[in-house]
Amino acid sequence: MAPVPISPIKVGHIDDVQELRKFKPNIIPERFIRDIQERPTPATPLISSSDIPTIDLSKLLKGNKDEILQLTTACEEWGFFQVINHGIALNLLENIEGQAMEFFRLPLEEKQKYAMVPGTVQGYGQAFVFSEHQKLDWCNMFALGVIPDFLRNPLFWPKKPANFSNTVEIYSKEVRKLCKNLLKYIALGLGLKEDLFEEAFGVAVQAIRMNYYPPCSRPDLVLGLSPHSDGSALTVLQQGKGSSVGLQILKDGKWVPVQPIPNALVINIGDTMEVVTNGRYKSVEHRAVTHKHTDRLSIVTFYAPSYDIELGPMPEFVDKNNPCRYRRYNHGEYSKHYVTNKLQGKRTLEFAKIIPTKNSC
Numbered sequence: 193m194a195p196v197p198i199s200p201i202k203v204g205h206i207d208d209v210q211e212l213r214k215f216k217p218n219i220i221p222e223r224f225i226r227d228i229q230e231r232p233t234p235a236t237p238l239i240s241s242s243d244i245p246t247i248d249l250s251k252l253l254k255g256n257k258d259e260i261l262q263l264t265t266a267c268e269e270w271g272f273f274q275v276i277n278h279g280i281a282l283n284l285l286e287n288i289e290g291q292a293m294e295f296f297r298l299p300l301e302e303k304q305k306y307a308m309v310p311g312t313v314q315g316y317g318q319a320f321v322f323s324e325h326q327k328l329d330w331c332n333m334f335a336l337g338v339i340p341d342f343l344r345n346p347l348f349w350p351k352k353p354a355n356f357s358n359t360v361e362i363y364s365k366e367v368r369k370l371c372k373n374l375l376k377y378i379a380l381g382l383g384l385k386e387d388l389f390e391e392a393f394g395v396a397v398q399a400i401r402m403n404y405y406p407p408c409s410r411p412d413l414v415l416g417l418s419p420h421s422d423g424s425a426l427t428v429l430q431q432g433k434g435s436s437v438g439l440q441i442l443k444d445g446k447w448v449p450v451q452p453i454p455n456a457l458v459i460n461i462g463d464t465m466e467v468v469t470n471g472r473y474k475s476v477e478h479r480a481v482t483h484k485h486t487d488r489l490s491i492v493t494f495y496a497p498s499y500d501i502e503l504g505p506m507p508e509f510v511d512k513n514n515p516c517r518y519r520r521y522n523h524g525e526y527s528k529h530y531v532t533n534k535l536q537g538k539r540t541l542e543f544a545k546i547i548p549t550k551n552s553c
């Protein structure tokens with residue numbers, strides 16, 4: 193029998209938003225215009241951004257019980273918090289931001305040497321596009337798998353700017369330490385042994401994604417990044433200095449803006465933590481909006497279990513009042529599922545959800 197040809201993904205023409213902004217500043221192509229119900233309404237003024245908790249890592253490291261409690265509350269009630277005194281040197285935050293901006297400012301032909309193949313997530317372009325009819329985000333992305341080595345494709349590591357790759361390496365090591373520390377205190381806050389999550393995740397996968405949102409003449413019609421939850425265990429997000437406010441999180445059915453605190457990092461709980469805690473901690477849907485006059489950069493690190501790992505709700509979170517909500521699965525399979533579906537709220541996590549019965553685990 194003749195082999196069945198694998199149909200290539202047809203994504204149609206994807207405009208580069210930086211080029212659009214440069215050459216046709218007042219044109220918004222149809223593919224970027226969201227259906228009315230998806231358009232970003234002005235963020236709610238009722239919940240102020242300062243309500244998003246701030247956690248001081250230096251206090252956690254001293255074993256400050258009150259700070260551990262604040263962390264636990266932040267994870268349970270918000271799924272998002274900003275971390276200050278995180279131990280990552282200010283000049284490293286500035287360097288990675290500088291390198292990312294230098295990269296995005298390169299001529300299109302240079303960036304396209306690292307063009308993302310449709311249906312994949314590494315390189316330069318728009319990830320998570322799978323059809324010609326799908327709405328596009330007002331964003332240029334550049335993403336790299338960093339750890340373990342098998343995720344790295346040297347062809348995607350840019351030669352320009354000259355210090356880009358080295359800065360990503362140094363930055364990623366520091367962010368990894370931060371994730372390990374946070375997971376330790378998240379475990380302690382839950383009354384668990386400090387290395388429970390780290391042991392459960394194996395050699396964690398780590399990836400970096402830089403998102404650049406140019407200004408948009410009609411920020412009311414487009415989204416910078418579609419609503420989604422992250423498939424990671426933890427995500428660490430650095431917002432560029434002087435960037436416009438753009439990140440919004442869905443809290444009690446309303447979009448709440450995250451006001452950047454200078455030099456702080458935004459942390460969020462990803463799908464993996466929702467599964468292992470059997471829903472006690474939830475991955476929170478978030479999106480990015482654009483601004484009429486200001487551009488925005490975010491540098492995002494995804495920290496996730498090894499692809500070999502089988503995951504499911506940990507027994508510590510399951511009892512007769514909290515029956516198992518998620519099935520066991522292999523994280524490599526989840527990762528494949530995640531990157532082969534468009535970003536659509538928390539839909540990706542349906543992969544793991546089970547219909548409640550008495551003894552599901």
Ligand SMILES: COC(=O)C(/C=C/C1=C(C)CCCC1(C)C)=C/O[C@H]1C=C(C)C(=O)O1
Nearest residue numbers: 313335336337399423424494496526527530
């Ligand atoms: C919005 O989420 C993502 O873009 C994302 C992608 C991560 C990845 C890369 C940019 C390159 C290497 C592969 C990898 C999938 C890790 C989120 O990462 C999360 C999602 C899953 C699942 C995961 O393991 O990390």
Ligand SMILES: O=C(O)CCC(=O)C(=O)O
Nearest residue numbers: 401403438439480490492
């Ligand atoms: O740019 C932002 O603030 C959001 C980025 C994000 O959610 C992501 O890259 O997964």
Ligand SMILES: [Fe+2]
Nearest residue numbers: 420421422478
């Ligand atoms: Fe995200």
